[in-house]
Amino acid sequence: MMAGDWLQGPYVYFLYSQYGFGKGEIGQLFIAGFGSSMLFGTIVGSLADKQGRKRACVTYCITYILSCITKHSPQYKVLMLGRVLGGIATSLLFSAFESWLVAEHNKRGFDQQWLSLTFSKAIFLGNGLVAIVSGLFGNMLVDTINLGPVAPFDAAACFLAIGMAVILSSWTENYGDPSESKDLLTQFKGAAVAIASDEKIALLGAIQSLFEGSMYTFVFLWTPALSPNEEEIPHGFIFATFMLASMLGSSIASRLMAHTSPKVESYMQIVFVVSSASLLLPIVTTFLVAPPKVRGGSISFAGCIQLLGFCTFEACVGIFWPSIMKMRSQYIPEEARSTIMNFFRIPLNIFVCIVLYNVNAFPITVMFGMCSIFLFVASILQRRLLVIADKSSKYSVTLELDELQLISVRLIYLCYRNGRKMTCNYLFFWSMNSQ
Numbered sequence: 001m002m003a004g005d006w007l008q009g010p011y012v013y014f015l016y017s018q019y020g021f022g023k024g025e026i027g028q029l030f031i032a033g034f035g036s037s038m039l040f041g042t043i044v045g046s047l048a049d050k051q052g053r054k055r056a057c058v059t060y061c062i063t064y065i066l067s068c069i070t071k072h073s074p075q076y077k078v079l080m081l082g083r084v085l086g087g088i089a090t091s092l093l094f095s096a097f098e099s100w101l102v103a104e105h106n107k108r109g110f111d112q113q114w115l116s117l118t119f120s121k122a123i124f125l126g127n128g129l130v131a132i133v134s135g136l137f138g139n140m141l142v143d144t145i146n147l148g149p150v151a152p153f154d155a156a157a158c159f160l161a162i163g164m165a166v167i168l169s170s171w172t173e174n175y176g177d178p179s180e181s182k183d184l185l186t187q188f189k190g191a192a193v194a195i196a197s198d199e200k201i202a203l204l205g206a207i208q209s210l211f212e213g214s215m216y217t218f219v220f221l222w223t224p225a226l227s228p229n230e231e232e233i234p235h236g237f238i239f240a241t242f243m244l245a246s247m248l249g250s251s252i253a254s255r256l257m258a259h260t261s262p263k264v265e266s267y268m269q270i271v272f273v274v275s276s277a278s279l280l281l282p283i284v285t286t287f288l289v290a291p292p293k294v295r296g297g298s299i300s301f302a303g304c305i306q307l308l309g310f311c312t313f314e315a316c317v318g319i320f321w322p323s324i325m326k327m328r329s330q331y332i333p334e335e336a337r338s339t340i341m342n343f344f345r346i347p348l349n350i351f352v353c354i355v356l357y358n359v360n361a362f363p364i365t366v367m368f369g370m371c372s373i374f375l376f377v378a379s380i381l382q383r384r385l386l387v388i389a390d391k392s393s394k395y396s397v398t399l400e401l402d403e404l405q406l407i408s409v410r411l412i413y414l415c416y417r418n419g420r421k422m423t424c425n426y427l428f429f430w431s432m433n434s435q
Contacts, residue, residue: 006243
């Protein structure tokens with residue numbers, strides 16, 4: 001599944017530019033994808049909970065394959081249709097698969113700690129190793145074998161077809177809400193109520209929207225940022241470098257989540273601050289490094305500095321994915337997991353659409369500055385989530401102790417009636433000092 005997605009990533013902007021479209025038109029095509037994810041994401045998420053997560057994953061494969069096929073046409077309307085299909089597929093990718101995994105994990109009664117290890121390994125392999133191989137494979141198809149920029153999309157369609165065959169042959173079906181009487185509107189309202197009534201879920205959604213919104217804006221911006229004067233940059237190799245950094249980040253996250261301290265909510269504050277600082281480098285280099293006067297050529301010195309910052313940001317992305325999955329598994333109710341997760345994508349898609357719609361109105365440095373600000377705000381919200389989570393944890397422990405004290409009172413009474421004075425005195429002493 002991830003190979004089918006990662007093969008396309010480095011060449012979407014490049015393919016559109018090869019077809020003769022400018023930055024504004026390419027921005028509109030990207031808007032179509034994010035707008036589609038915003039409009040249809042919550043609906044497909046609710047359908048995944050209602051009709052089955054396995055069916056939703058198969059739908060993802062079919063939709064994304066059709067999106068890949070449209071890349072063969074240089075016509076703007078056909079490419080726009082492909083972006084709409086890709087937006088629907090993206091919503092399913094980031095909700096249905098995780099929902100299926102969490103439900104299957106709980107259904108089989110596995111240890112909850114294993115879920116964190118599964119998430120970190122999935123990011124290490126899927127967002128790391130597979131992405132690196134995909135970037136290098138795509139670079140080989142385009143630059144070495146000279147099959148053209150559409151070749152990675154054909155390869156992606158083949159991998160998606162293989163993945164669909166594996167899902168159909170080996171996966172079992174699971175659902176979100178077991179109530180057959182609930183329609184989509186009722187399920188939709190239930191998810192909205194869950195977000196509004198629980199501050200932890202609302203904060204988690206805001207944090208995810210701010211980070212992913214900045215991340216998807218970065219996906220659009222990194223190509224023009226590294227080649228402002230039409231420098232020839234190895235897209236596939238750079239993408240593989242990004243994914244190597246992401247794999248390093250996921251490895252760090254795996255080690256952090258293997259221990260009870262520091263908590264996920266704690267170290268993610270630092271991750272958001274570092275990611276915010278890394279996206280400030282394009283602004284810093286604009287003022288400190290003189291731009292090259294000759295067009296073309298290889299990547300500039302300023303581009304190398306920015307590339308270092310972008311790799312740091314990708315390492316933060318590698319830490320973010322398993323960590324946010326861990327927090328979602330803790331705070332989001334199972335009965336509407338896919339629906340709520342796609343709720344989170346609405347504000348991030350609005351943010352990305354606004355940025356891309358005004359892509360010609362602002363220089364790239366301004367857009368990087370906006371992303372940096374949003375990431376810093378995410379760190380502040382993460383701090384608030386940590387405070388609330390600590391309070392909830394202490395309250396839960398207090399309730400458990402109160403229940404134990406109630407049991408001890410009952411035991412004291414029974415021991416007193418049966419003449420067991422020594423046991424009675426011991427239980428009385430324990431109940432008074434259990435706090």
